[in-house]
Amino acid sequence: MPELPEVETIKKTLKRFVINKTIADVSVLWPNIIKRPDDTEQFKHIVSGQTIHDIKRKGKFLLFQLDESVLISHLRMEGKYSVHPYQEPMKKHTHVVFSFTDGEELRYNDVRKFGTLHVFNKGDEFNHKPLNQLGPDPFDEEFTLDYFYKKLKKTERVIKAVLLDQSIVAGLGNIYVDETLFRANIHPLKKASRLTKREVKVIQEQAIITLRDAVGQGGTTIRSYVNGQGEMGMFQQELFVYGQENQPCKNCGKPIVKMKIGGRGTHVCISCQKIK
DNA sequence: CGATGCCCCTGGTGGC
DNA sequence: TGCCACCAGGGGCATC
Numbered sequence: 001m002p003e004l005p006e007v008e009t010i011k012k013t014l015k016r017f018v019i020n021k022t023i024a025d026v027s028v029l030w031p032n033i034i035k036r037p038d039d040t041e042q043f044k045h046i047v048s049g050q051t052i053h054d055i056k057r058k059g060k061f062l063l064f065q066l067d068e069s070v071l072i073s074h075l076r077m078e079g080k081y082s083v084h085p086y087q088e089p090m091k092k093h094t095h096v097v098f099s100f101t102d103g104e105e106l107r108y109n110d111v112r113k114f115g116t117l118h119v120f121n122k123g124d125e126f127n128h129k130p131l132n133q134l135g136p137d138p139f140d141e142e143f144t145l146d147y148f149y150k151k152l153k154k155t156e157r158v159i160k161a162v163l164l165d166q167s168i169v170a171g172l173g174n175i176y177v178d179e180t181l182f183r184a185n186i187h188p189l190k191k192a193s194r195l196t197k198r199e200v201k202v203i204q205e206q207a208i209i210t211l212r213d214a215v216g217q218g219g220t221t222i223r224s225y226v227n228g229q230g231e232m233g234m235f236q237q238e239l240f241v242y243g244q245e246n247q248p249c250k251n252c253g254k255p256i257v258k259m260k261i262g263g264r265g266t267h268v269c270i271s272c273q274k275i276k
Numbered sequence: 277c278g279a280t281g282c283c284c285c286t287g288g289t290g291g292c
Numbered sequence: 293t294g295c296c297a298c299c300a301g302g303g304g305c306a307t308c
Contacts, residue, residue: 001301001302032284032285060302074302074303075302076284076301076302076303077285077300077301077302078285078286093286110285111285111286111287112284112285112286112287112300112301113284113285113286114284114285114301114302114303116303129304130303130304133304155277155278156277156278157277157278157279161278161279164302166302166303173301173302174301174302262279263280263281263301264301264302265300265301
């Protein structure tokens, strides 16, 4: 559920609490979260003793910059981070605990256990999965109109599926794809290769505007998402179509329709968004 | 290349 | 009220 704006919000919040903290020990309560290295003991050994100097983000990934390593975290559906004194009781579904030398702990909580953690040597992280599979972040300079148009031209898939593909552009998920396509007046089932350069430009612009606005609002709070402080995002008030099934379109008044595209719930105003 | 389905998981929902 | 089958959903992976 956390997409780019939620991950960006989590990053900003977390930075206030963990920058310059040194990891004394790591406790892994659900080893399947750890994807690299294979061996959980190895993971703990590598990370222990290192200091968190910065947190970066690419797409929906968090990149914790340590002394010698980079810790890469994907929250998938329900992953959350929070910081607590070590005495504080552990919440249900806490799976990884980074204990700092000052008595505080960074805790990773994930009801569905879908989240992942990878550790790489500094500088090596972009040579391996998962980061080497990623397209540009929408806020990156490489996300140019030429790049985007070329990518869309050479695929036979529908635009909704392409926007969800993290190797094309990294960070959009179900919510922001639906919102972007509504704002761009494009039907999600339209073939990507059939879009004009003008339409591609509008999609690109609306994606960036939507994401930027959502970051400004601290993300969207749907169900359980809260940032590292437990604060809620407010962007859900500005959603046009996501979760608005049967509600009147804020533009034309016709009811928003929910359909299934590529196995994903998809929200669309069939009056405003034309396939043509 | 692309569509489909399975898998990873648990809480919420709907049927009975 | 209780039980249970079923579903959601990001992304990796195998299959066709």
